Amino acid sequence: MNNPELIFRTKVRHPLATRLRRAGRVDRRRWQMAVWSAATMAMCGVLSGCITVNAPSKPIVIELNINIKQEVVYRLAADAGKTIQNNKDIF
Amino acid sequence: MLTRMSRMAVASLVCGGALAVLVPAAMADGRDPAYAAARARGEVGEKMDGYLGLSGPGNATLKRLVDDLNLRRKAVYTEHAQAQYATVEDYAFTSGCNLIAATVPGEKYQGPDGVWHERTRAAPLRDARCP
Numbered sequence: 661m662n663n664p665e666l667i668f669r670t671k672v673r674h675p676l677a678t679r680l681r682r683a684g685r686v687d688r689r690r691w692q693m694a695v696w697s698a699a700t701m702a703m704c705g706v707l708s709g710c711i712t713v714n715a716p717s718k719p720i721v722i723e724l725n726i727n728i729k730q731e732v733v734y735r736l737a738a739d740a741g742k743t744i745q746n747n748k749d750i751f
Numbered sequence: 752m753l754t755r756m757s758r759m760a761v762a763s764l765v766c767g768g769a770l771a772v773l774v775p776a777a778m779a780d781g782r783d784p785a786y787a788a789a790r791a792r793g794e795v796g797e798k799m800d801g802y803l804g805l806s807g808p809g810n811a812t813l814k815r816l817v818d819d820l821n822l823r824r825k826a827v828y829t830e831h832a833q834a835q836y837a838t839v840e841d842y843a844f845t846s847g848c849n850l851i852a853a854t855v856p857g858e859k860y861q862g863p864d865g866v867w868h869e870r871t872r873a874a875p876l877r878d879a880r881c882p
Contacts (some may be wrong), residue, residue: 687761693795696879728840728880729841729845729880730879732837732845733844733880733881733882734882735835735837735843736835736837736841736842736845737848737849737882739831739834740831740842740845740846740848740849741849743828744846744849747827748782749781749782749783750823750824750827751824751850
């Protein structure tokens with residue numbers, strides 16, 4: 661007859677269960693902190709999402725020569741100058 | 752006799768003067784007169800990329816002129832870029848630096864801001880990478 665109670669008690673008093681419960685208390689604090697930080701991050705996300713970006717009034721100039729290196733330009737300058745001198749009809 | 756001699760001298764001087772004026776002008780740039788005129792009027796300008804562009808409203812004739820010259824430029828750039836182990840874009844851009852520097856007052860050129868500028872006596876506005 662007492663068998664179920666006994667089983668219950670033994671279950672509650674089981675050292676592993678106690679350990680888990682104690683650990684649970686610590687975990688709850690951690691969990692709360694995690695929830696708060698997540699909420700803060702979510703708010704930040706929401707706020708940053710609210711920033712409006714206006715279209716620029718000036719036309720966007722696409723810089724096609726952005727990948728041209730200065731050292732290459734310096735290397736080619738003398739030869740390019742000669743080429744211009746030798747092809748005056750097209751320059 | 753004297754008059755005849757002096758006439759000849761004057762004639763030769765006039766001819767020589769005319770040649771002295773005409774020949775260097777033709778030799779100096781070797782440009783097609785239509786191109787030279789369009790350049791001087793600021794209708795055609797030097798772009799940053801080493802090619803010509805219509806700096807004014809332009810017309811079909813001018814556009815054809817610009818396209819033709821740009822094609823010939825590209826052929827020259829390609830040939831020399833290959834010899835220099837460089838890309839055509841790099842070679843053309845470098846040439847653009849030189850060509851903008853070589854513009855004379857009154858001619859148009861494209862500034863680093865992408866806008867057409869008229870060359871003044873002051874140095875032209877060029878890309879920071881230009882030598």
